[in-house]
Amino acid sequence: MDAEIPLPGGDRIAARVHHWLRLQLMRSRFRPGEKLKLRTLAEELGVSPTPVREALGRLVSEGALEQLDHRSARVPLLSDERLREVCELRADLEGKAAARAAELAKPQDADRLAAIHARMSEARVAGRSPEMLVENERFHMEVCTLAGMPVLLRLVESLWLQCGPLNAALTRMRFLHRPEEHPHHDVIRGIREGDSALARLAIQRDITVYADALIRRLPEINVAARE
Amino acid sequence: MDAEIPLPGGDRIAARVHHWLRLQLMRSRFRPGEKLKLRTLAEELGVSPTPVREALGRLVSEGALEQLDHRSARVPLLSDERLREVCELRADLEGKAAARAAELAKPQDADRLAAIHARMSEARVAGRSPEMLVENERFHMEVCTLAGMPVLLRLVESLWLQCGPLNAALTRMRFLHRPEEHPHHDVIRGIREGDSALARLAIQRDITVYADALIRRLPEINVAARE
DNA sequence: GCTTCTAATTTGTTATCACAGATCAGGCCG
DNA sequence: CGGCCTGATCTGTGATAACAAATTAGAAGC
Known part of the structure; x- marks a missing residue:
């Protein structure tokens, strides 16, 4: 395991396990179809089955x-x-969130988004895939946060997590965009300039390109998982 | 309690407790702001705190x-x-779901919706509020099911549950619509005739009228809950 | 009479234990 | 040699107990 104890999440063990499992799923440590066993995880994390059980639930x-x-x-x-x-x-x-964010956000919000995207691109070209995935998620969640819609943020997080295990396949693909054409740039510009239509379309393009690439790869992903 | 044991949900106690709590929330047995205590619930249901804890989580x-x-x-x-x-x-x-349902549904699906709405109206005029609330929920969930989008169904269920505790306030209001003008009728018609625009607008009108009425009542609901 | 400090109780969290159903291995019978 | 039965193990579930934090109640002091 990375650290002796899964560090983050607060003082409740169940919350730490939940956070740790979430990260592992995002990093595609578990393959689609894999069964997660209570006592195995508990032993690896050095805790009793009880909090693991809550986290899995x-x-x-x-x-x-x-x-x-x-x-x-x-x-x-x-x-x-x-x-x-x-x-x-x-x-x-996320299209709705981006549009709303464009209406509400201040310039420093767009700067923060740009900083996240820069870290993501850097991790991408440096081949640090896990960090790139985490920063990409952070970018999308930040857009939803900027929209000031906490309920929507929760829904998007849930959806995001559902395709999290597949994201590792992304890192094995060639670049989906040339760096200067990445849809995130238009998202940032739309939010900076208050152009809600641009922001919505750009994030939707980002997701669509991602989805099409993933769907093309889906057969081999599922075949690999069937082993 | 209604029954000696909260009957539904399967053979797992945690699932039964979850289902029971969900029903109690829909029926507004608990007021907004009320704290749910582990041992109290466990004792009332005659189970140990463990499954109650899982259900609450x-x-x-x-x-x-x-x-x-x-x-x-x-x-x-x-x-x-x-x-x-x-x-x-x-x-x-739900607007998207209704539109999709209109594209996919067969005549007997529309009949089933009409039957649910009839039971709901009957419960309404007879003053059986809990049953009316349950049938109303069933109607909306059935529309989402007809859309053939299980992920969307899950999201809508989550949203629905979030305003569940407020629904009791509805039963204390006068009718929102005259029976023959209820938006559900247009939803059913849209789905029966494959008119996705009509179905979408009708369900959105249903939700909007509901929302406006609830928002008007919100101050007194929250004041009552503060006691 | 009101605030404040302290002790008793309550409440959630976690570990451990006992149990039941499922899964799997090995051996028996066809 | 293969299918099926049986017992050992694995795996999730629920109850119980011990612990820690928080809340509450009561009494003392102002």
């Missing part, structure tokens, strides 16, 4: 994990239709 | 409950802005 409620009939949690196997649906909903909701 | 994850800093779950106190946001998102998502 919550992740199931959030849609990040799937509960099988015989009561065992596994990483969801995303079908083609389901992946399309998640991305369509993300495009709708 | 899941409801927090679903947004139906709110976790306070000092680690105690309570029914959320909805602010004006938050209620508006929830309803706006419901209008967007």
